[in-house]
Amino acid sequence: MPSLDDLKKRISSVKSTQKITKAMKMVAAAKLRRAQESAERGRPFSEKMNNIILNLSNSVSDKDNVSKFLVGTGKDSVHLCVVITADRGLCGGFNTNICKKAKNYFEKILKEGKTLKIFTVGSKGHDQLNRVYGKYIVEKINFKGFKKITYKEAENIGEIIIKLFNESKFDVCKIFFNKFKNVISQIPQEQQIIPIESQKKEEIKKSDNFYEFEPEENEILNNLLPRNISTQIFKAFLENAASEQGSRMTAMDNATRNAGDLVDKLTITYNRSRQAAITKELIEIISGAESL
DSSP, X not given: OOOHHHXXXXXXXXXXXXXXXXXXXXXXXXXXXXXXXXXXXXXXXXXXXXXXXHHHHXXXXXXXXSOHHHHOOSXXXXXXXXXXXXXXXXXXXXXXXXXXXXXXXXXXXXXXXXXXXXXXXXXXXXHHHHHHHGGGEEEXXXXXXXXXXXXXXXXXXXXXXXXXXXXXXXXXXXXXXXXEOSSSOEEEEEEEEETTOOOOHXXXXXXXXXXXXXXXXXXXXXXXXXHHHHHHHHHHHHHHHHHHHHHHHHHHHHHHHHHHHHHHHHHHHHHHHHHXXXXXXXXXXXXHHHHO
């Protein structure tokens, strides 16, 4: 049974933790609104770019000379997986859910006898994956010293991916991130960026209009496809930023509630122990008085 002094210190410690988690929840709530707006504004741009590329690819006359970023290398043996996570913890299952989605894909690739290569973006994802898949990690990067990730950082990652592709280091590239749905729900995503996943013409007609392009389609694709890689990565950053703050807000809210429940239980234990000590002292006094 802990002493009254120990219980008092424990209650004080839990209350201090509760103040921290409550403050973190408020900070996450303030950041969430801006991050959510950025993610929602970025979605139409990335979707429109994808639709334009798909329209271009369906109207290309010379299929043999089209960019490899669009059609791939013709092989499916080496897969590069770009796992985008956060550099900070205390955000619930945000990082774990992305890694879980990626791990399922890793196992599928390895079972099929294909070569796996991993590119980790964010220290938390690297820490989790390094334990089991460390030998497959070929690139790693984090943004611990950055207050905000911009398009420039996405472009730098895109350049690394393009360099690896031009050196024939992989055939297929997929990115893993969380798509923001609401404060409670963030959905792990798997998106192929090299080669771009094709859509049926009927689906494209429903989703977008057809355009006439000038200059030639191949020339536009050669400029647009590398830029699309950076755009999709930046979209993943924006979605992750909103998902991270939403997940942190929920996690800190739960932590604050749990701390409050613990304080109540400890207070009841403290009061009972104090009452028992007082009762014991009274009994000793009465017993001593009666013995005289």
